Amino acid sequence: MTDTLPPDEDLRTAIVAEGVNVYYGEKQALFDVDLDIKQNQVTALIGPSGCGKSTFLRCINRMNDVIDGCRVEGRIALDGDDIYDRSVDVVQLRARIGMVFQKPNPFPKSIFDNVSYGPRIHGIAERKADLEEIVHDSLVRAGLWNEVADRLNEPGTGLSGGQQQRLCIARAIAVRPDVILMDEPCSALDPIATARIEELIDDLRENYTIVIVTHSMQQAARVSQRTAFFHLGNLVEFGPTDQIFTSPRDKRTESYITGRIG
């Protein structure tokens, strides 16, 4: 996918991370991470297992809050406002930042109820007609509409793995977030389903900012415009995807990409 990107300076910055340190109890998982995510781009976080990429991702929508003993220091700003500020309502934050998980986890409800749940609880839409419109729109954008249009009342858990993941994506975009976080969304799927989701990510880029954690370098090279390489809790290198994969500046990056580590 070689499309001409606008120069980075012209793009707005959606998320800025400054000096982020994360501790699980006594153990430190992330060391002084500085990162900025540009709007309407796909940023990939890569690195070997246990390097802290998922931890960093979960800091962005404060999902680490539910883990006992997890402490986050530093500043993460969404559109300029620090999300760890006391005045920030975490429920509202998660309406602006959606998340898709590694193993598809649709609610044990109907497909319609899955997608309409978010808009309903946030009060975005209450009337049946409005909800139906949102569900239709989200499923179309997630590329799932044609397959489920005639069975919206069937359980979401009855779909195939790839369909379930697209349902989870539809559920996330139904609340019209600014950012979508994806934590290894294709690792539980077969290659064909994976390819469909990668296509979807490229389409979604137009309207959403996407941060994706992936353990597959090929996937990072295919879908992302910028890539960050993490190693043992440190952000080692961060830059345009082409540059990371063709001419990495750090030795550790080069070792990982060539397969010598991780």
Next chain:
Amino acid sequence: MSGQPESRGRMSRSDTMETVRKGLRSRYAAERRFIWYGRGAIAIALGFLVLLVGSILIKGASVVTQTHVKLTVELPLEAFSKNGEVTADSIGAANFVGLVKTSLRDLFPDVSGRRDKRALDSLISSGAPYELRDHVLANPELVGQSIDIWLSASDDIDMLDKGYIDRDVDSTGRRVTDKQIAWYDQLIAEGRLERQFNTTFFTSGDSREPEQAGIWGAALGSFYTLLVTLLLAFPLGVTTAVYLEEFAPKNKWTDLIEVNINNLAAVPSIIFGLLGLAVFLNIIGLPRSAPLAGGVVLALMTLPTIIIAGRAALKAVPPSIREAALGVGASRLQTVTHHVLPLAMPGMLTGSIIGMAQALGETAPLLMIGMVAFIVDLPGGPLDPATVLPVQVYIWADSPERAFVERTSAGIIVLLLFLVVMNLSAVMLRKRFERRW
């Protein structure tokens, strides 16, 4: 294989297979033994079950019928009128005992002497005059006529008819004399004695006379008591489990609470009865012997069971559901009530049914609050004095009359049926929750 050096500790492939094959026999034998132990255990358990249920059924099944005697009763007008007119009051005030006795004497005109006459009268239940009164009050137009009416026989005649009294035993060793047996035979010959459906047992409360004693009072009492228990313990237990599991901070105070709840589940149940007496009856002033008081005491006793089962059910819900809900922006309460609780409901219901079944069979905690008592009237609601099924069974088991043996077993059957109905409804409720994906 010949020619190949045996290196220490290393076996050739065919040697390995040979060793495995030899070991297989004892491995399979152990497995077979275990399976037979299991089957044996089930057979023994089933055997005891059949023995227990069978003996109860055999002893109690005959309660379904009750011996009745057909008497021809004269209802002379003057016996029912007061100041010349017949009113409901005047009917109710008539001497029904005398009327019944008269009809008996008419059937056996040869009987004379006070002792024999008393023996004759004791063929009929002491409740028969009341049955006659109810009949005449319901049909006042019968006044002035002579009617044939089936009235309850006494419990001794009932036991004789059902074969529980042995005729061959010496006369001093049985409850019915030879003369009474002769009268009994004559009544049968005249077609005036038969067993009819025992509505009394299924519709009345307790009584000192076995033929008038019924299980319905205790059944209603159990029903109201368990209703109060359920309405109190289930909502409280579920919300407590949710709070403790999902919202309460994890520190040493909440640990202390958890330890205390676990301990409460093991406290002897009579302690709850003492609490009920001291606090609910004396301080708060709940009505004594009422299902309301009993229900509150039993609810306290059942709460720890429901809370512990509820917390286990909540812990078992996979965290992926919670993450999905939180990720979409649900608040903690919404995550719990919309997603976690419905998935945990089957486990919670199981715990609740176990708790309720325990509560159904409890007698000790009800002792102190007055429900272990001789209560005759049917309770109209949770505030009227009542007794419960296990207490009724205990009281009857203690009574000397032969007919109470039959009723004790019947009471146990009713108690077991109650339990089966409760468990079936729980199973149905669970299925309904589980079916929803």
